[in-house]
Amino acid sequence: MGFVAVYLSEPLLGGFVTGSSLTIITSQMKYLLGLKIPRHEGVGSFILTWVDLFRHIRNTNICDLLTSLVALAIIVPVKELNERYKERLKAPFPIELLVVIAATLISHYFDFERRYKAAVCGDIPTGFRKPTVPDFSLFPSLALDALPIAVIGFAMTVSLAEIFGKKHGYAVSANQEMIAIGMCNLIPSFFYCFASSAALTKTLLKESTGSQTQVSGLVTSLVLLLVLLWISPLFYSLQTSILGVVTIVNLRGGLRRFRDTPRMWQLSKLDTAVWWATMLCSTLVTTEIGLLVGVCFALLCIIFRTQRPRATLLGRVRDREVYEDQAAYKQLSSISNIKIFRFECSLYYANKDYFKAVLYQKTGLNPVLLAASLGNRARPEPGSSRGCCGCPRQGRSRAESPPGDACAPSPDMHTLILDCGAMQFIDTVGLSALKETHHDYEEVGVQVLLANCNPSIRQRLREGGWAGRAGGAGGQLAFHSIHDAVQFAESRRRGDSRDKRAAPPEPEEQQDFQVSL
Template identity: 50%
Template sequence: MKNKMNACVRHCMDLDYFCFYSILGLQKSLQLLPQKEGNNRLQMEKNLSLQIHLEQKAHVKKDAKTVLKDKIKRRCSCSKGRLKKQFVDFLPVLQWLPKYRFKEYIWGDVMSGLIIGIILVPQAIAYSLLAGLKPIYSLYTSFFANIIYFFMGTSRHVSVGIFSLMSLLIGQVVDREVQLAGFDQSEYFNKQNVTDISPANFNITEHSMDQEYEKEHFAVGVAAAVTCLAGVYQVLMAVFHLGFVSVYLAEPMLDGFATGASLTILTVQVKYLLGIKLPRSQGFGTLVITWINIFKNIHNANVCDVITSAICIAVLVGAKELGDRYKQKLKIPLPTELVVVVVATLVSHYANFNEVYGSSVAGEIPTGFIPPKVPNFAMMYRVALDAVPLAIIGFAFTVSLSEMFAKKHGYTVRANQEMFAVGFCNIIPAFFHSFATSAALAKTLVKDSTGCQTQVSGVISAVVVLLVLLFFAPLFYSLQKCILACIIIVSLRGALRKFHELPQRWYVNKTDALIWIVTMLSSALISTEMGLLVGVVFSVICVIGRTQHPHIAVLGQIPNHTFYEDVSEYENLCLMQDIKIFRLQAPLYYANKDFFQKFIYKMSGVNPILEITKKQKAEREFKKQAKLEHRVKAVCNNAQTVCSNERNETVMHLVPNHWGFHTLIFDCSSIPFVDTAGISVLKGILRDYKEIGISVLLAGCSPSVIDSLQRAGYFGKNDENRNTSLFCTVHSAVLYAEDSQSREADSQV
């Protein structure tokens, strides 16, 4: 009895294993079975594989009006709990600040905040050159951005503040509007250091100072207007959940854009290095025009500025290289910029570079805060388009950096809230004479490496900037502008080093490298804003191009297995006899439907349309010949004619298929979706090949593709042909094709 039970158990286990593997279509399962029953069980495997049937779940469709009403009801519902949650979500500081671990976090936050503040002060003063504004406004921007992001940001490590790329975009808008307003005529005179205040020149000096004052206020008004509008765009994007726009800003495109803009920034700063008085070029080709003007005026270079710039760059680059080499041993980064600024200011002040050598200096930087002012709404109409790239670039850099450091440290950020935060970091400071900000990678890396734990470090940095605003700003009066230009140029090292990565980028992915090159060249040679547009359009074109001419693989079987792979990529694959298998590795839609159809016709060696045409032509010729013979042999009796016709039809019927295959199988596992144009092509291929006696089978379709095919009636009325046209795996389709062909051959015999 016990032996019988064991035998029964073994038999059941054997049957379970067999059923499991046969459903998957794995020939490896045959190794578990006795050799003498191999042929019978192979036949069973075929039968079971052909009987696989998956029944889709019935998805209940919800009424669109009901869904919309429910969403509006949830969004517009007002309760005490919901209002509290919305308020806390809007100000994330209320969530994390009560949980602040003082003893654990305070040291790292204070150290990183102090270091960022020390780095921020000279950079803020330097970036004012890019923005075309006085240094005091850059300090305002840095102060307010850190405070606002402390309350609204969800990232613990991102440093939000003045950014070279944003400053460049602001500067281009400011210079254009200042020039259009007519202030450019006195630009050269206003920038000269007027030391002669004799009665003869007093009226001219007073007039020039009034013009300079008006020009400064007009420039600040332009910057505030475009900044406020960019912030409004960002807030609206957050309200309507338009963060998906960043999806179209690919990493190679952003890197190329930053590198091209860095070349423009470097070009703009060269005139300060040489001490040449040049207006900033406007429009397309700024980089080329600026270099032409520089070489035309190279004889006017200020020797003092040139020597100072050379020494400053050598010191800054040397210190940066030493810092990079020994960053593991250094607990904190070297405050090189601050040391250079302090030393250069002292030397310039006591050596009187401004008066003796005519070196251009930062000038008077007032202390305290200027009373707030509402941005000029009339100006917003003029700069509405200019604010768009500012808004997109600002939130793209902020969100990407926030997510990158959140992933590194194991916490989450809310992209929508980040858009709110960076939007209000632009709207509110615009009332306090500030300009556009975003997250900056270099300062964020420093912040992370110096032990930052929370945005308390941002408050510490704001306090450092506040001390400069209240007490130390006038001390930078004698700071040479060439020193500020050197700081900006050295800070571009990271972006300019992307040129060294180009060979590796080309090796990894040529399309991404091409996107980088096109975006970089368009940003540098055309204009910064146009470079962003060209980069986005070219990236989309590359995506469309890759799907318009996708790779279509011809599949062969792996020996002794039921898997099929690309014969152009792998050796020792077995091509199926009388069956051709193809795999499209892209969506099938209107852009690539013709390419797909032509490829199938070419690789199969049979164009069914031509064959149908030949067949129809042959039938017409046959009928014409038969009619002619009928007229000539009118005397023949009916019996002989019928016999002759039957013999001809029998001969035509028994002529074998000479295409070399009887079935086409499409592996659809790599097709994410099919549109109506793609379905029309599939239906046409099915119809045309069927007419010349070749079957077309589909395998591995996703549920969405199956649903599209069903809706288009691909499987016939009421899906009557679904079980004979659609299969779960390629091997199941192969087994079905072989079985159908063998049954057809048996029936003919």
């Protein structure tokens, strides 16, 4: 089941982290201000929380607000210095721990709770509950809720692992992570524990303090064990605003991703759209729905990219057997009466119509219109300004005319070469479109050759009958390179020219047909 992590792209994860950071910061604002407002969950909790914050802003506790500002003024500069000089420091300065200890002592001795009504942690229960076997009779009613919790928890865990794995240069096994998180939920289920997954806040906190191995998890577990058993009463006077400050400060890394969006927009507009869609949905709706929307939107972007891919005509690099895009490179030489067309995507049912339309536009020849005009129209008079299909030769340019309705001029090519190097696969609909294209161009006297086909595409062509249709003329299936196809087309054209010179004169009707063709 670890394959699910494949669909978590980097822009998606970046938007998810930023949206989650905004949600967590919003949930901590009431502690910084010392407000007692209800906790909102579900759709729209972000907006509802801010509405309540502004509605009760007049009830802000001045003591909590000043404590939060002082803590921010101390923690943020030290954290920045830790990041700037982390290569020189053997260990980062533990400013959060010192602030928590100092704030607890100050709050206790100055009695902030009684004198200023400050919000403190209060009594924290100690000890563990006795292990108990879960009630199996509840399983049917909990199954539907357990499934999305498990999937979302796994996705959040793997997404965070991928982010920090890329940052620190190590590989992440999604299957191993799934087994680990499964065991982390199976064993604690006997101790009345909550369902667990990777937490963004705690992960950022540990990463910012320099944790690198599982030893940090062992230390954390021992500290929590000490707190649960003996130390927790000592945190009675700790203000909750201090905990909120520590949380918010360690989320600033997620907010810095806003600075990367302009550069991301220059590199890829679709990736930027995925980032913003995931971020906005994670913030304004819920983090779970935001993650789902991000995955779906990313998949739609992939479909959009393959539905209208780049298509170009190729020219030859002088004195070399290399062919490149004529729109991207200069000083490329065109080959007389031969068009080389590259479709930079796999050919399948969603883009087969676009394939034909852009092919007709790039080559300047619509074989369907040309075949129809040849069947219904006589040869144009000499000196006529109209093509063989009756369309004006001058006027609207090819770039201005729509691809599907391109004018059908007199064909200036005898061979069309399709570069299939960028095609990874061809489905049955795409194969039918390819065979139709071959048939349509063959009807107007233009042979169609394939080049750079990978083995899977050649196998699909054999199974689909392309070899049988194309093999009648030259016996070829597809060429291994564009240059081989060009040489074949030129040699075959020269052979046809010699045969025509040696043949007797043809009837007048057939000569007229060849001239118009």
